[in-house]
Amino acid sequence: MINVFQPMLGEQELAAVREVFESNWIGRGERTKAFEEGFARHLGVGPRHVTSTNSCTEATFIAMELADVGPGAEVVLPTISFVGAGNAVASRGARPVFCDVDPRTLNPTADHVEAALTPRTRAVVVLHYGGRPGDVARIAELCRERGVLLVEDAAIAVASRVDGRACGTFGDMGVWSFDHGKILVTVDGGMLYVRDPELAARAPKLAYLGMEQVSGYDQALRARTRWWEFELSSFSRRSVTNDVLSAVGLVQLGRLPGFVARRRRIAERYDRGLAGVEGLLCPPPLPPGHESSHYMYWIQLEGGIRDDLARDLYERGIYTTFRYPPLHRVRAYGSDAVLPGADRAADGTLLLPMHQGLTDADVDRVVDAVRECVRARLGRRRSPAPA
Template sequence: MINLFQPQVGAEELDAVAGVFHDRRLGSGRRTRAFEAAFAEHLGIPAEHVVFTSSGTSALHLAVETLDLQDGDEVVLPSIGLPATAEAIAGRAGRPIFCDVDRRTLNPALEDIEAVLTDRTRAVLLLHYGGRTGDVVRIAARCRERGIVLIEDGACSVASRVDGLPAGTFGDLAVWSFDPGRVIVTGDGGMVYAKDPERAARTRLLAHRGLVRASSFGHGALPPGQGEPDLPEYGRGIVGNDLTAAIGHVQLRRLPEMVERRTLIAERYDRELAGTEGLLTPPPLPEGQESTHCLYWVQLDPAIKDKVVGDLLAEEIYTTSHYAPLHRVRAQDAAEEPPAARLPACDWAVDRTVRLPLHPGLSDEDVAAVIGSLRRAVRSRLAEASTEEGLTVKDTQ
């Protein structure tokens, strides 16, 4: 099977885990702090402004929690994304407001976001789909003008940049995921960054169960006068641990080589799939933008998309129609969100987009197999559909 994603872990990560076992300190400790510091250095931000969390979802919930949303407060986000984004908002009394996206890049433009802004908008939660930063510069500027908090979801963009500036540093808050489908993998884990020092301090406080001193509760003998926990507000225990941090630290060192391989594969897909009848590849990156290439996708006519996916699976090539549109999921039925007709580009993209395998573990032969099988499947299904239903290439474009 040629997998859609495949974590790149090996001897270095195993040695790092062995070191944690040797020290018998599996909780949040010096390796967690070292990973946070290294990640902050990678982004060029202060180490005390980032917190390693137990998952990307917990990082997202933590970022939204710092907004102190009141009932009815709105947070704008693209409908293309994982359910966790909407869940984090709704779970903190907020109202998710979905915006449209560019149908080819699946990222929203400033105009898509402005179309749904109201006087109740407290924040914008911006996903960098596939590793592309999209319109983040203009969106960040407009959020600053209007006093709206910008949260960057960097799950796919851990190495993405715009004019040399790292994704995740344009807004007020940012989150990353290190689950098995991402570029840096720790088994599970996430990172949250807060630009404002006070918000950063509160983020760390909330992640550490609300305790001012991480050692003030449940960690053995304490000096006189420190026997009671210092708990200014309730938090949650969602910090990462030294075991996953040790893996993450190694993965971060290996990030340049992993992104380089991802880039080469994406460029080969671009080059060898370009001009294929009935198939669209992603548009070129704008000048000044660098992508992590976390995901690669093509777009096919809806009449053949699922059949092509089935053809590839029969040849042991795994693909998926990633992601589901959030404005069409059942959980949003009672939220009185904008009807699907108001998000035409999103619906167009979701009905046509297929994600291809992309990870450093793909050999050149694997990539050639994906390209060859995809082209054959599209050609065969187009011919079949043209005969049966009068399908034309225009329907795809």
């Protein structure tokens, strides 16, 4: 089976984990600090503005707390988003307000976001679909003009940029994912960026039970006695990562440019192989100055054949999927929004395998299967009924 997403881990990562085991310190320590510092350099921000977490979802929950999202507030987010973003809003007693997306890029435009803003809007959360930056610069400007906070869900945009600026740093906060299916993998993990220095200083405390002092070793260097005592700044969860996962992350961070370069070549090979297939659209070209992480590669299909094509490909050993199902259709959120662009995209879009472990032969196998199956499915739909 050719997988949609797949990590690339090897001897370098195993060696890094072995070093952590041999150090006898596997909790949060120097390697976690080094991973945070390295990721901050990758973003082009100061290390005190980033905090590692045990998942991107936890980073989003912390962002909602830092944004003071609570009962009576509204948070605008594209309906094509990960459920963790919707849950982070709803768990605070706030109301998720879903906006539409462009049916081709599956990203919201500034106009989509503006149409959903109300006097109760406290924050906006935007996803960079498939790793494409989207209209983030205009959305950030809009949020500043309206006095609402912008949180960028850059979970799948770890190397995405606009005019050299990293996605996740256009707004007030940004979050990233390093789980088993992402490009940069720590097995499980996330990162939070906070622009405001005071809020950034609060983030590590919120990630560790609200404790003002989290390391007895560090405290022992400064206190003569009772370094095990602590104070609380809030009643928070434990959302930290550890040195085992951070050691993996440090290796993966060094390999990231090569991973993204390989994904770019795969996307280009898909573009060439699927060009001109009747009834099929490839992703639109990136605007000038935009760099994608190429986390997803999707095709869009006419004739209502998407679901049948997914089954055909699965039976040929090619796994496909669609992410992310529109949140305005999830009953638990209680939305009555009418979002035609998102509905159109969700009902006709299919994600093809995209990971740096794919060989050229794998990509060609997918291309050949897609071309053959699309042609067969559309031919059946268009054939006249027997007399």
